[in-house]
Amino acid sequence: MITQDQVDRILRLNGNGLPLVSLYIPAEPDRTGRRAFLTRVASLLDRIQPLAEDRSLEHAARLSLREDIAKIGKSLEEEPHRPGAVAVFSCSGNGVYEQVWLPRSTRERIVVDADPYVRPMLGVLDEYYRTCAVIVDKGTGQVWEHYIDEARELETIRDRTLRKPNYAAGFAENRVRNKADELSKRHYRRLVGELKQLFGTGRFDLLVVGGHSYEVPVFTEFLPRELRDRLIGSFTVDRETATPEDIKQKVQELVSDHAHQEQRQLVGEILEAKAARRPSAVGLDETLWAASLAAIRTLAVDEGAVAPGVVCDRDGLLARSGKTCPLCGEPLREVPDVIDELTQSVIDDGGDVRHIEPETELRAHQAGALLRFELPPQ
Ligand SMILES: [Zn+2]
Numbered sequence: 001m002i003t004q005d006q007v008d009r010i011l012r013l014n015g016n017g018l019p020l021v022s023l024y025i026p027a028e029p030d031r032t033g034r035r036a037f038l039t040r041v042a043s044l045l046d047r048i049q050p051l052a053e054d055r056s057l058e059h060a061a062r063l064s065l066r067e068d069i070a071k072i073g074k075s076l077e078e079e080p081h082r083p084g085a086v087a088v089f090s091c092s093g094n095g096v097y098e099q100v101w102l103p104r105s106t107r108e109r110i111v112v113d114a115d116p117y118v119r120p121m122l123g124v125l126d127e128y129y130r131t132c133a134v135i136v137d138k139g140t141g142q143v144w145e146h147y148i149d150e151a152r153e154l155e156t157i158r159d160r161t162l163r164k165p166n167y168a169a170g171f172a173e174n175r176v177r178n179k180a181d182e183l184s185k186r187h188y189r190r191l192v193g194e195l196k197q198l199f200g201t202g203r204f205d206l207l208v209v210g211g212h213s214y215e216v217p218v219f220t221e222f223l224p225r226e227l228r229d230r231l232i233g234s235f236t237v238d239r240e241t242a243t244p245e246d247i248k249q250k251v252q253e254l255v256s257d258h259a260h261q262e263q264r265q266l267v268g269e270i271l272e273a274k275a276a277r278r279p280s281a282v283g284l285d286e287t288l289w290a291a292s293l294a295a296i297r298t299l300a301v302d303e304g305a306v307a308p309g310v311v312c313d314r315d316g317l318l319a320r321s322g323k324t325c326p327l328c329g330e331p332l333r334e335v336p337d338v339i340d341e342l343t344q345s346v347i348d349d350g351g352d353v354r355h356i357e358p359e360t361e362l363r364a365h366q367a368g369a370l371l372r373f374e375l376p377p378q
Helices: 004-012 031-053 059-078 119-125 171-200 216-220 244-275 284-292 340-347
Strands: 020-027 084-093 097-100 107-111 130-137 140-147 150-158 207-213 231-236 281-284 296-302 309-311 333-335 352-356 365-373
Touching: 004 097, 004 119, 020 031, 020 059, 020 097, 020 281, 031 059, 031 107, 059 084, 059 097, 059 119, 084 119, 097 119, 107 281, 119 340, 130 171, 140 244, 171 207, 171 216, 171 340, 207 244, 207 296, 216 231, 244 281, 244 296, 244 365, 281 284, 284 296, 284 333, 284 340, 284 365, 296 340, 309 340, 333 340, 340 352, 340 365
Parallel strands: 130 207, 207 231, 296 352
Antiparallel strands: 020 084, 020 107, 084 097, 130 140, 140 150, 281 365, 296 365, 309 333
16 A cells, blocks of 8 residues: 555655666556566666666666666565556665556656656646545544555544443432543544544545434534534444444545545536636647646546647657657657547646546547646647
């Protein structure tokens, strides 16, 4: 699982004077895909082999690169694969090796530099929410971290409760109940304090609350404004009997509903901007032209959209068809999926990419975008 800690660690990496290798490679889990994958790994590593032999580099740098090449090759051979992409950051001379699985495909590339090349990784991870799920129960609060398709328990907070609040009868019963309410209030406040701290570090984007149907609404009343703004929903669950898998499924349903709602909203914004003649692009041709000029702030592509097209290797122009580049006159290269090139180009230019999963008006247009500036005519 890729965790925030690992992402932070990667962002802080540097070669301390030695070269750092960053490698991205798309992965297909089936057998033919695996063979192709290993061929691609070997071919990418071959590309930096001359550097490892380059006498103008210091001995320590060459040695570190040679070890990187051997280690990456060996490690990816052993790695079981899931669909998506693998990113590796390696600097053997400093004992650095980080390998992460990304849930979406990226363009393959290998970069040797003083710093890790992180933009494709951040571009992919931008699409996923970090969700904090808290399961409340009298006297207990279980805090879970959900990210991409993984869940892990962070901590459990236990507070004192009265064991059997209904053993007393008559007059005493009220006092016992009041005492129990007092204790659960204290517990909820403590839990809220913990959540405030977790959200204060920027670790989470969203909050969901689970528990008994009679406890959840009482607890959410205790949430301060800043946490209530992050709350996307709640669910009913019995902490004693629910498995981590049950909880994960409930959280994922809420997160996915929320994501779809945001995606629909973005499509709405793009179409509205178009209607109001604000900088925007609707349709593949216009969106490709916008990306060619680095004009895209937020790109929306329909989840299933694939289209062949052409690219200019010199200036990054993207189009659906053509023989020569309208910007520089160079011959254009044909690609099987220009939408893949489009998303990579937007990430490289520092824009956001959103894949639109639910059926919206965008489906017919394939792609659209909010732009940084008005496009000149093509
Ligand atoms: Zn060109």
